[in-house]
Amino acid sequence: AERSHERVDYRLCSSQDELRELVQEIKKKGLISFDTETTSQDPLRAKLVGLSLCWEEKKAIYVPVGHTGPGASTQLELKDLLDILSAVLEDKDIKKVGQNIKYDSEVLWNHGVRIRGIHFDTMIASYVINPALRQHNLEVLAQQYLNHKMITYREVTGRGKGSINFSKVAVEKAKDYSCEDADITLRLMRVLEARLKEEGNEALFYDLEMRLLPVLMDMELAGIKIDTEFFKRMSNELNAQLLALEEEIFKEAGTEFNINSPQQLGWVLFEKLKLPVQRKTLKTRRYSTDLRTLKKLVSCGSKVPQLVLKYRSLAKIRSTYLDALVKLVNPKTGRIHTSFNQTVTATGRLSSSNPNLQNIPIRTREGRAIRKGFVAEEGCVFLSADYSQIELRVFAHYSGDKSLIEAFERGEDIHRRTAAEIMGVNPEDVTPEMRRVAKAINFGIIYGMGPQKLSEELGIDLSTAKSYINRYFERYEGVKKYREKMIQMARDKGYVTTLFNRKRHLPEINHSKHVIRAEAERMAINTPIQGTAADLIKKAMIKIHETLNRERLGAEMLLQVHDELLFEVCKEEVEELKEIVKREMEGVYKLRVPLKVDVGIGKNWEEAH
DNA sequence: ATCGCACGC
DNA sequence: GCGTGCGAT
Numbered sequence: 017a018e019r020s021h022e023r024v025d026y027r028l029c030s031s032q033d034e035l036r037e038l039v040q041e042i043k044k045k046g047l048i049s050f051d052t053e054t055t056s057q058d059p060l061r062a063k064l065v066g067l068s069l070c071w072e073e074k075k076a077i078y079v080p081v082g083h084t085g086p087g088a089s090t091q092l093e094l095k096d097l098l099d100i101l102s103a104v105l106e107d108k109d110i111k112k113v114g115q116n117i118k119y120d121s122e123v124l125w126n127h128g129v130r131i132r133g134i135h136f137d138t139m140i141a142s143y144v145i146n147p148a149l150r151q152h153n154l155e156v157l158a159q160q161y162l163n164h165k166m167i168t169y170r171e172v173t174g175r176g177k178g179s180i181n182f183s184k185v186a187v188e189k190a191k192d193y194s195c196e197d198a199d200i201t202l203r204l205m206r207v208l209e210a211r212l213k214e215e216g217n218e219a220l221f222y223d224l225e226m227r228l229l230p231v232l233m234d235m236e237l238a239g240i241k242i243d244t245e246f247f248k249r250m251s252n253e254l255n256a257q258l259l260a261l262e263e264e265i266f267k268e269a270g271t272e273f274n275i276n277s278p279q280q281l282g283w284v285l286f287e288k289l290k291l292p293v294q295r296k297t298l299k300t301r302r303y304s305t306d307l308r309t310l311k312k313l314v315s316c317g318s319k320v321p322q323l324v325l326k327y328r329s330l331a332k333i334r335s336t337y338l339d340a341l342v343k344l345v346n347p348k349t350g351r352i353h354t355s356f357n358q359t360v361t362a363t364g365r366l367s368s369s370n371p372n373l374q375n376i377p378i379r380t381r382e383g384r385a386i387r388k389g390f391v392a393e394e395g396c397v398f399l400s401a402d403y404s405q406i407e408l409r410v411f412a413h414y415s416g417d418k419s420l421i422e423a424f425e426r427g428e429d430i431h432r433r434t435a436a437e438i439m440g441v442n443p444e445d446v447t448p449e450m451r452r453v454a455k456a457i458n459f460g461i462i463y464g465m466g467p468q469k470l471s472e473e474l475g476i477d478l479s480t481a482k483s484y485i486n487r488y489f490e491r492y493e494g495v496k497k498y499r500e501k502m503i504q505m506a507r508d509k510g511y512v513t514t515l516f517n518r519k520r521h522l523p524e525i526n527h528s529k530h531v532i533r534a535e536a537e538r539m540a541i542n543t544p545i546q547g548t549a550a551d552l553i554k555k556a557m558i559k560i561h562e563t564l565n566r567e568r569l570g571a572e573m574l575l576q577v578h579d580e581l582l583f584e585v586c587k588e589e590v591e592e593l594k595e596i597v598k599r600e601m602e603g604v605y606k607l608r609v610p611l612k613v614d615v616g617i618g619k620n621w622e623e624a625h
Numbered sequence: 626a627t628c629g630c631a632c633g634c
Numbered sequence: 635g636c637g638t639g640c641g642a643t
Contacts, residue, residue, distance in 0.1 A: 332632070407634085459635090
């Protein structure tokens with residue numbers, strides 16, 4: 017669309033009296049959208065530059081307070097802005113609308129303002145309506161829902177090297193930009209609330225996602241303490257090991273090269289050392305050097321593959337988890353504050369970034385040691401609570417499979433039972449290897465995996481994988497029905513849903529190309545399971561957060577890792593917290609199988625898990 | 626900016 | 635199946 021020339025009333029506010037008058041008008045309205053302009057993307061480091069408010073469509077006001085460029089001479093003082101507007105911002109009866117309002121609320125929290133009455137986040141509404149959309153930013157939403165072309169952030173600040181901080185943007189320009197943001201947000205709300213109703217997603221939006229938002233905000237603000245010295249020590253130790261490994265690899269390879277470069281490593285392994293080529297990479301058709309490839313090469317005579325595997329795992333730990341985490345300690349709080357993103361995944365899960373605290377290693381000894389560096393405050397401990405096999409339980413619920421349900425009701429070891437069923441032995445006679453295979457199959461079923469993937473995953477031949485899957489379908493008759501039912505639903509309606517009616521559209525379910533169609537089918541199988549598990553833990557988080565506030569407990573929820581919640585709690589409150597968390601998580605929703613939660617307690621994350 | 630790789634659930 | 639981040643190119 018053309019940039020519209022519609023008449024709008026966007027004004028600058030530079031006097032306290034004007035602002036006070038506005039507060040009176042807003043109080044009569046009972047609903048506003050607002051937007052903050054700041055110095056940083058990181059809400060905990062951001063300083064307020066200005067704030068825009070919109071109380072009716074096409075009418076907005078911008079209050080500059082932190083500009084240093086043109087027009088900065090007539091600004092209000094930050095303190096005056098906050099003093100006057102607190103009456104509105106902290107009033108729970110005045111509904112707040114925003115685009116990614118968690119960000120603005122955290123910025124204001126850091127400036128001493130406690131936002132109350134958070135009502136509608138347009139970004140989250142867009143996500144609930146269509147989680148597959150890659151971006152839910154205002155520009156995209158304005159274009160899609162209002163056919164309106166906005167002034168972009170880049171147009172105001174410039175891009176790349178020449179870009180300027182928002183505090184240097186001319187006040188007049190900032191006004192046009194910021195007022196439009198607040199105005200469009202309010203207009204979008206009207207459109208999106210209607211869409212939510214049409215889609216039958218009001219409960220998911222208001223009762224789940226919008227109520228989760230303040231929980232996530234508290235978690236992000238709380239942060240988590242790390243033992244910086246521990247991380248630095250471990251990094252130095254790894255450095256020494258890596259140097260030694262590097263030397264050994266060069267000696268064995270007979271040449272020096274960059275081990276971190278897959279390209280150079282491929283050349284050394286397959287051209288210099290003439291090791292047998294396993295496979296090529298997907299896009300660039302180079303030699304693959306990933307974990308699976310290197311594992312196969314271990315028995316080929318050269319020591320290099322084994323050494324590179326070791327090198328890779330240690331280098332990963334150092335770069336991603338030790339050095340990076342230390343850099344992200346907030347100087348003011350001394351803690352690490354992740355962002356929990358509520359509008360990223362296609363299935364309804366959260367994601368975590370800056371840093372990602374949902375992929376801290378656990379499987380190997382060296383990796384797991386990193387968790388010892390996440391520590392509770394003096395006098396406190398961590399309490400970790402994780403759902404046992406939540407996705408398999410959700411799957412048992414959905415499929416209604418008698419055998420699976422029975423296994424969970426009896427509290428059996430599900431992978432052992434699966435092994436016994438598909439390999440035709442007594443449960444007592446299941447070997448660890450048989451259990452490992454069964455576990456992979458159980459996961460494979462959840463992912464909608466076919467025999468090809470399963471054979472690769474387990475390193476067995478295709479026919480064996482096929483026979484396992486067939487046996488599985490014979491033994492668990494609900495499983496096959498479930499798969500067919502979800503694929504059929506996707507074909508009929510164009511989408512699949514979770515227990516709480518979260519939708520995922522799968523337009524490619526009828527695609528003429530088999531590979532693409534098959535991928536959509538796997539999504540149809542996996543999404544209701546993964547998404548329902550996500551819905552359940554989100555609901556539990558809301559309930560726990562409420563209970564902790566109601567009971568005036570000091571315990572704090574710090575992290576969510578898909579099926580696990582991590583809390584920090586003073587020693588006196590541990591037992592009470594444990595009861596609450598277990599009760600709320602296990603009782604969050606009545607499925608056809610019981611939900612089970614395991615709780616661990618310790619001074620650090622490794623101990624608690 | 627994109628790719629390959631590796632970490633989590 | 636679903637993510638994020640690092641280092642190389």
